[in-house]
Amino acid sequence: MNKKATGFYESFDRKDGSRTTTYCAGCGHGIVQKLIAEAIADMELQDDTVFISPVGCAAFCYYYFDCGNVAAPHGRASAVATGISRSIPGKVVIAYQGDGDLGAIGFNNAFQAANRGDGFACFFINNSLYAMTGGQMAPTTVAGQKTTTTPYGRDVSRDGYPLRVCEVFAQLEAPTYIARVSVADTKRIMQAKKAVRRAIEIQRDGKGFAFVEVLSPCPTNWRMDSIESARYCTDVMEKTFPLGCYRDRSSEAEIIQPRKATTTLRDLLGSSTVVESVVDASFPTIGMKFSGFGGQGVLSLGLVIAEAAGRAGRFVSWFPSYGPEQRGGAASCSVVMSGQEIGSPTVDAPDILVAMNQPSLERFAPNVRSGGAVIYDPSIPVEFKPPTGVRMLPFPAIEVAKNAGVPKAVNTAFLGALSAHDLLPIDDDHLLSALADSFAAKPHLVEKNIEVFKAARQTVWEDKVEMGR
Ligand code: SF4
Incomplete structure (x- = not known):
């Protein structure tokens, strides 16, 4: 009997709880996905599987597969799979990509992952065109x-x-398994089923990169009915894309030990002290945005605060954003600190904004939460109406850094100001130790920056506070 694979959800929310997918009649996606869902269910791997959906006709896989799900940007499923396979080793990671997604936009991501032999299964659905976009x-x-x-x-x-x-x-050394199959008819589907299972077994056994290309009919864009499109697969596509197993080293492949991420925040800051974050329901979640030009130390300022919060046992994230310019382009970073695990590192409505130039002030200040604060240098004119309930705090950071003899340390002056104004619920010991470690590569700057920090703390500026209306 034709049963629904138990690797799928009982019902698909995308279609009002029915069991219909978004795929056209005669499309190969549904067949391939059924093979994958059956395999992970039969091998009892659902609770250990992370499925990465692509952009394209298969973008809604997370509505179908009853396992861990991540949606990747266009072309990036392999890159996301690389990250997940390294950060949560021991899981079965599956990247599912179409031919526009993998063959064009994300080819290098998949190619480099294959070349490294990263530990995930990549299913590449080849229907010979960009289907979703027409x-x-x-x-x-x-x-x-x-x-x-x-x-x-x-x-x-x-x-x-x-x-x-x-x-x-197949020219690369690292892949464990490479096969091309088709889902154009029953015999081919049975061969595809074996390839799908082999790729997933390789993940279960921790034996490296497995790649399965599937020739898949697209009746809608081929402008054919289901039977004609299945024939097109076998009669035309297979001449260009011969079916077969291009490599299977699974029996001799060694179990790959999970690789560690190459760089951590602590590596970057040169700290050897690892502090576990502690759940503390009384500590609020605080979103901060630091913004200015590249070269002003905007990212470093956020990183020092994130590191200090981490040392204080808080959950913390640091999320940079910058353009291609080394110097002078827009740069910003978001920091979230919390007494709970952090769901997202992005900060759309900050509680605290440090704006180090006028474009930053104009761009981010209108989004600051009521009850929040904007801190900026008074040399920046405020040419807009501040949001209601937001404190506008002009702090003379440029002057403070200059008077302390380190004109470039404006970011450190802002750090001192945040601390002095009790905007950061982190004690100075943690802030100063994080600040000192951030100059591990330039130790001669440690004392100078600490002087700037202290000068900023002593600067009297509360009476300049303006209230937003
Ligand atoms: S457009 Fe083609 S690939 Fe997309 S769902 Fe329809 S048949 Fe499948």
């Missing part, structure tokens, strides 16, 4: 194939040749 040519479009962007057929002299991903990956 059928444009993809790297896998076969010679002569008509798509919306090749209405006269793909001309290899103009458009290049179809990309054979299995054959490319």
Whole structure:
């Protein structure tokens, strides 16, 4: 009997609790996903599986698979799989990608993961075009194939040749398993089932990178019915993309020991003291934004505060954002500190904003929460109406840093000001030790920055506080 795989949810919320998916009739996605869902359920791996959904027709896999789910940006499922397989070793990590997603936008992510032999299974659904966006040519479009962007057929002299991903990956040393299968008919589906299971077994056994390309019909964009599109798969696509197992080293592959992340916050700051975060319901969640130009020490300021909060036993996140310029471009970072685990490192409505230039002030101050505070240098004119209930605190950080003999340490002056104004619920010992460690590579700057911090703390400026209206 044709049963629903128990690796799927009982019902799919995307379709009002029904069991229908978003896929068109005759589409191969549903078949491949059923094979994966059956495999993880039969192997009792659902509770240990993280499934990474792509962008494309399969974007809603997290509505279907009853396991851990992460949605990746376009082309990045393999990169996300690399991160997850390293950060939570021992899990079965599955990246699911289409041919626009993997073959074009994210090719290098998948290629480098394959070259490193990262510990995840990558299922690559090849339907020879960009399906979700209406059928444009993809790297896998076969010679002569008509798509919306090749209405006269793909001309290899103009458009290049179809990309054979299995054959490319087979040149690499690291992958454990590489296979190309099809879901065009029952016999092929049974072969695909074996390949899917082999790839997942390799993950269960910790034996490295497994790649399964699946030729998959897309009746809608091929403008064919289900039977014609299945025939197109076998009669046309297989000539360009021959089916077969390109590599299976699973029997001789050694179990790969999980790799550690290469850099941690503590590595960056040169600290050897690891403090466990403690759940403390009485400690509020505080979102902070630090913003200015690249080169002003905006990211360092946030990093020092994050490190100090970590040393104080708080949960903390630090999330930088900056442009391509080394100096002078916009730079900002978000810091969240909390007595609870942090759900998201992004801060859209900060409690505290440190704005080190006018564009930052204008961009972020209107979003500060009521009851929050904006701290900025008074040399920056406030040419907007501050939000209601927000304290606007002009602190002369440039002057303080200059008078202390370290004009570049404006960020440290702001740190001292935050501390002096009780805006940071972190004691000075933690702030100063984090500040000192942040100059591990430039120890001659430690004392100077501590002087700036102390000068900022002693600066009288409360009477300049303006209240937003
Ligand atoms: S557009 Fe093509 S790939 Fe997308 S769901 Fe429909 S048949 Fe499947």
